[in-house]
Amino acid sequence: MNAKEIIVGKKLEFEVIATLDSKISKTYNSQFIEIISNTEVVMSSPVEEFEAILLPSGTKIRAVFLHEIHGMLGFEGTITHIEKNEALILFHTRIDDNFTLIQRRKYFRIDHYLEAEYHLIEEVNVPYKRALIKNISYHGALIEIDENIPENSIIDLIIWLSDKPDIKMRxxxxxxSESEVRGMKKYELNLSLIYMNQRDKESLKKFITRSVTC
Incomplete structure (x- = not known):
């Protein structure tokens, strides 16, 4: 397997590798724009809040994508230089190692805005509060809410998938992470799944599979 076997337009996700082989927790979604050679590709810059994310040349990344024949593949690479044009910011990226087969369930996270509601498990008689799903995977989600909640808290979460009934997760x-959006404080919560019933697991699996193959 080499980069020439990747279809232009294929989606991928990647994370930035920091020093000492640790990683920054942020995960980005991108797309293959051009395949230069067996070991060099061009990717689109991720977009958040309608703005392109800029990463410097020399940034090392760990990426994953779904290949039509080989399944879910991963690789490590280096952004060698940045190209800007009228419509896009492009990352020219060198692939630094061999493509490796990985488990889809473990790695793929879908960047998708979905409506949701939540409450702390101890707040049995408290109404659910609004939340915004920013991305979701088989093992958790990233949500945005309006209040600060202590880390290690446990919440019940209801999510409305685009064209399916709601699913529930604990x-x-x-x-x-705290941020400010149009003068208002917002809180991003990285969630790890504790429990989901089998019906909801199947609904989520179909939703993610449909999203990564389109």
Missing amino acids: CSIIKI
Whole structure:
């Protein structure tokens, strides 16, 4: 397997590798724009809040994508230089190692805005509060809410998939990030799945599979 076997337009997700082989927790979604050679590709810059994300040349990444024949593949690479044109910011990326087969369930996270509601498990008689799903995977989600909740809290979450009935998840909060949107404080919660019934697992599986193959 080499880069020439990748179809232009294929979606991928990647994370930035920091020093000492640790990683920044942020995960980005991108797309293959051009295949230059067996070991060099061009990717689109991720977009958040309608703005392109800029990463410097020399940034090392760990990426994953779904190949039509080989399944879910991963690779590590280096952004060698940045190209800007009128419509896009492009990352020219060198592939630094061999493509490796990985488990879809473990790695793929879908960047998708979905309506949701939540409450802390101890707040039995408290109404659910609004949340916004920003991305979701088989093992958790990233949500945005209006209040600060302690890390390690456990919440019940109801999510409305685009064209399916709602699903329910019980999750623990593993990380909280504070931001400001149009003068209002928002809190991003990284969630790790604790429990989901089998029906909802199947609904989520179909939703994610449909999203990564389109």
